[in-house]
Amino acid sequence: MLKYIRAKFRPANISHTAAPPTLAVIDPYSQAFIDSPYSALEQLRHHSPVHRCTSGSWLLSRHRDISAALADPRLSNTPSDYAVVNQRHRDRYTCADVANNTLPFMDAPQHTEARRNIARVFHEQLRRASLQSNLPTDTPSDLLHDFATPLCTKTLCSLFGIAPRQQTAELDRQLKLWANWFFSLFSAIPSQQHRQQLDAELHSFRQFCSGLLNQKRQHPSDDLPSALAQLHDQTPSISDTFMADNCMLLLADGLNADYAIANALHCLLQQPEKINQLRAKPELIPAAADELLRFDSPVLFIARRALEDIQLHDQLITENSGVLLMLAAANRDPDVFTDANTLNFEREAKPYLSFGRGQHGCIGRVLVKQLLELSLRWLISEAPNFALVRTQPLWQHQAGHRWLQDLPVKIP
Structure with a gap:
C-alpha cells in the first residue's frame, strides 16, 4: 500500500x-x-x-x-546504502567515517543536542569577532583569489585562534585545499583514485583539527577551538574524533564562504546600477546580501x-x-x-x-551573511570602479554547487 x-x-x-x-x-x-x-x-x-x-x-x-x-522526517540526511560514504564503509574509508561523524549527515535525535551546542558556541564566538580588520589592504586583480578567499581565510584563522605569525601563505593554501576536499563529501565520488585522495586529505585535515583542539585544551584562550574543547570536556558522549570532524565542518563552511562572496560581486559587476543604488542607500546592504544569496546561490x-x-x-x-x-x-x-x-x-x-532551513540549516549562514555585508560595504566605499575582465564566467565542476573558478577584474 x-x-x-x-x-x-x-x-x-x-x-x-x-x-x-x-x-x-x-x-x-x-x-x-x-x-x-x-x-x-x-x-x-x-x-x-x-x-x-x-x-x-x-x-x-x-x-x-x-x-x-x-522538515520531513521521512527524508533522511544519512548516506544512501549505495554511497561510498555509507556507514558500512566507516572502517575502510576515512571519508565514510568523517561523513557519519558530521552534523549534515545525521538525523534527529542523534544530531540535535550536539548541533545545538556546537552552534551555540560558534555564534557566541562570532558575536565577539571583529571582521573589519580581516579585509585585504591591497587592490585586488581577482575578487575571488585576491579578495574573498583571503578575507575568509583570515577571518577563520582569527576565529580558530591561529595567530598571525602562524598564518603563512602555505597554511592558507592548505586550509583552502582541505576545505574544498571536505565539500567533496556532499557530491558523488567519481572514482577509486578520487576516493583515495579524499581519504588522504581528510586524514590530514582531521589531524590538524585534532591537534588544534588538544593545543587549546592545554592552553585555552578566547577562540572557537577552546570553546569546542570545553564543550567536549562537558559532554562525555562526544568523542574526540566527532569533535575534530565537526571542527573540520565549521572551518570548511567558513573558508568556502568566498564562493558566495564571489557570486554576489559577480552579479553586482554585471549590473553596476545596483552598486550605485547601494552607494546612494547603504542602509539596503543587509537586504542586498540576502537578495544576492537568493539570486545566485552558491548551492x-x-x-x-x-x-x-x-x-x-x-x-x-x-x-x-x-x-x-x-x-x-x-x-x-x-x-x-x-x-x-x-x-x-x-x-x-x-x-x-540557500542555507536550507530548520534543524539542518547551515550553521555558518550568519558568518556568510556578515562576510558578504562587509564585502558589499568595501565595494561601495573603498574599492575602485571595477569591471569584469571576461563576459562569460568559468564555473568549477563541483556537483551540487555553483562556484566560480576565478573573478578577474580591471579598473577601466
Missing part, C-alpha cells in the same frame, strides 16, 4: 503541462547544468516539479515542496534519501531513492518571489533557501 505524504507536503492546486523532451536529459551533476542552470530549473518548476532524472534521483524544484521536504541542490515510499503529486518516490532538493530553483519560484529573475534590493523579505 502506498504511504501518502502529509498535507503540508502537498500543494492544493497542482497543474503542470507535459514535460518537454529536453527535461528527459537534465543531469544536475553535469558541467553544462552548473554553467547555466536557471532555464532548466524553470522548466522543471513549470512542467515537472517532481522529476526523475537520468541518474534515478528525484528532483524537487518548487519552493513549497522543498520547504516541506526540509544548487542538497541531497536526501527517502526512508519509505512517498507519494508527491502524481509521482511515487520509492523507499531508498535519492531526492535532490533544488534550492536554486526554489529561490526563483515565482509563486514566492515576484519577478524572481530580477535582482531587487527592496524586495519584501521572503524565505530563500
Whole structure:
C-alpha cells in the first residue's frame, strides 16, 4: 500500500503541462547544468516539479515542496546504502567515517543536542569577532583569489585562534585545499583514485583539527577551538574524533564562504546600477546580501534519501531513492518571489533557501551573511570602479554547487 505524504507536503492546486523532451536529459551533476542552470530549473518548476532524472534521483524544484521536504522526517540526511560514504564503509574509508561523524549527515535525535551546542558556541564566538580588520589592504586583480578567499581565510584563522605569525601563505593554501576536499563529501565520488585522495586529505585535515583542539585544551584562550574543547570536556558522549570532524565542518563552511562572496560581486559587476543604488542607500546592504544569496546561490541542490515510499503529486518516490532538493530553483519560484529573475534590493523579505532551513540549516549562514555585508560595504566605499575582465564566467565542476573558478577584474 502506498504511504501518502502529509498535507503540508502537498500543494492544493497542482497543474503542470507535459514535460518537454529536453527535461528527459537534465543531469544536475553535469558541467553544462552548473554553467547555466536557471532555464532548466524553470522548466522543471513549470512542467515537472517532481522529476526523475537520468541518474534515478528525484528532483524537487518548487519552493513549497522543498520547504516541506526540509522538515520531513521521512527524508533522511544519512548516506544512501549505495554511497561510498555509507556507514558500512566507516572502517575502510576515512571519508565514510568523517561523513557519519558530521552534523549534515545525521538525523534527529542523534544530531540535535550536539548541533545545538556546537552552534551555540560558534555564534557566541562570532558575536565577539571583529571582521573589519580581516579585509585585504591591497587592490585586488581577482575578487575571488585576491579578495574573498583571503578575507575568509583570515577571518577563520582569527576565529580558530591561529595567530598571525602562524598564518603563512602555505597554511592558507592548505586550509583552502582541505576545505574544498571536505565539500567533496556532499557530491558523488567519481572514482577509486578520487576516493583515495579524499581519504588522504581528510586524514590530514582531521589531524590538524585534532591537534588544534588538544593545543587549546592545554592552553585555552578566547577562540572557537577552546570553546569546542570545553564543550567536549562537558559532554562525555562526544568523542574526540566527532569533535575534530565537526571542527573540520565549521572551518570548511567558513573558508568556502568566498564562493558566495564571489557570486554576489559577480552579479553586482554585471549590473553596476545596483552598486550605485547601494552607494546612494547603504542602509539596503543587509537586504542586498540576502537578495544576492537568493539570486545566485552558491548551492544548487542538497541531497536526501527517502526512508519509505512517498507519494508527491502524481509521482511515487520509492523507499531508498535519492531526492535532490533544488534550492536554486526554489529561490526563483515565482509563486514566492515576484519577478524572481530580477535582482531587487527592496524586495519584501521572503524565505530563500540557500542555507536550507530548520534543524539542518547551515550553521555558518550568519558568518556568510556578515562576510558578504562587509564585502558589499568595501565595494561601495573603498574599492575602485571595477569591471569584469571576461563576459562569460568559468564555473568549477563541483556537483551540487555553483562556484566560480576565478573573478578577474580591471579598473577601466
